[in-house]
Amino acid sequence: MAKEITSRSEDYSQWYLDIVNKAGLSSNSKVRGCMVIKPYGFAIWEKIKADLDRRFKETGHVNAYFPLLIPKSFLSKEADHVEGFAKECAVVTHHRLMNAPDGSGVVVDPSARLEEELIIRPTSETIIWDTYKDWIHSYRDLPLLINQWANVMRWEMRTRPFLRTAEFLWQEGHTAHATRKEAEAEAVMILELYRSFVEDIMAIPLYTGEKTAHERFAGADKTYTIEAMMQDGKALQSGTSHFLGQNFAKAFDVTFLNEHNKSEHVWATSWGVSTRLMGALIMMHSDDEGLVLPPKLAPLQVVIIPVPKANDEINKVVEQIMDELKSKGISVKYDTDRKKRPGFKFAQYEMEGVPVRLAIGKRDLANGVIEVARRDTKEKSSVPLEGISTYVEQLLEDIQQHLFDRAKKFRDGNTFKVDSWEAFESVIEKGGFAYCHWDGSTETELKIKELTKATSRCIPLSPLPQFEDDGEGTCILSGKPSKRRIIFAKAY
Secondary structure, X not given: OHHHOOOOOOOHHXXXXXXXXXOOOEEEOOOOOOEEEOHXXXXXXXXXXXXXXXXXXXXXXXXXXXXXXXXXXXHHOOHXXXXXXXXXXXXXXXXXXXXXXXXXXXXXXXXXXXXXXXXXXXXXXXXXXXXXXXXXXXXXXXXXXXXXXXXXXXXXXXXXXXXXXXXXXXXXXXXXXXXXXXXXXXXXXXXXXXXXXXXXXXXXXXXXXXXXXXXXXXXXXXXXXXXXXXXXXXXXXXEEEEEEEOHHHHHOOOEEEOOOOOEEEOEEEEEEEXXXXXXXXXXXXXXXXXXXXXXXXXXXXXXXXXXXXXXXXXXXXXXXXXHXXXXXXXXXXXXXXXXXXXXXXHHHHHHOOOOEEEEEOHHHHHHOEEEEEEOOXXXXXXXXXXXXXXXXXXXXXXXXXXXXXXXHHHHHHOEEEOOOHHHHHHHHHHOOEEEEEOOOOHHHHHHHHHXXXXXXXXXXXXXXXXXXXXXXXXXOOOOOEEOOEEEEEOEO
């Protein structure tokens, strides 16, 4: 199976597409730019969703659902917002089809044109804030902490499964607060929630920080981001949290009576992560043999394969192992399919990224051992059957930590502190993150992008720990004064 995967060194982009295909994560749809998420891919997304949903609820948020279709006039109420999304919107203009007069099929009924066009949501700020106007009246109604799990559509021209598709799945949080301080604290808290999840569960190291004014979410006062480095040295924005100020509250006239009976506009945040996390997961850990999954997200953590086939004695031992593993909360499968040879099964589960494979035959049983193979390093060892469930439990923890440590070592080794334009160009050309001074102007930011195709990823909330903080400096392009360093990179 691995022979069917293009190597990373040969064609990184094709390698990614091969893994998505061969590991059974998604397939192309007849709708351009849209994908079918297959059961195995969706099982991973369900684990992402379940863990995040638990974290949201533990911090006081509740789920709701808002309409897919948004009146076009809503997008006109916040100028920056409509400008940011206008080119990506899909528009519904009619509400009925009819048989073509010539019998050639169905056509749009010209008499069924909508009085006002409807936008398929690219994001839900506008319709949610129109709703909040009816929900919020007093300081007693605040804070309002709402999340929704939904699909959105942004008409992308260049698509890639999970990373950039016209339709994708996500969660979007939308909160309302009585004070600026509360709203800003919410945005930062969610940023930390995302960081914790992605690093602890997905084993992906992150840089966190604030976006520049040019890269900020349309309609936000501040945008915070989590940025990951993929194996080709490119950045992937993996989630964002926005402090919206009072922009949407003013646009939709959402006010409340404070404790002194005075009317004020509420303060807002919005935040989200999407199936783009699936793309990050694939590119971060996988190798030329297929998918590699951190145990905390693997739909199947352990597979047991009889060699060459099962018998009553082996079945009895495996049944006990499975009971012990399940009692520890570990997902396990015993593959007794006689239509497939053990070698085929080994290749299949390696392709699918199952973290641990156990293989057992008559000779193993006689010697009181079982073969244990770990997916991340491909190491195999013969382990005593006695205490095997405890061994596997610890091995899963070791694999989880190893994947994070390996990714962090790669990221840190490809993050460079640069102080000249020549050094900056060198880093960007070979791939990696450039940690450099920038004068703070959008003009310089866009010029850097024009010259190198690199974009600003984030202004770190604190100096990067692997480098000594040198305070103020001079911009690597303009030579003008710079207050702090920022991260630039080519990105997906």
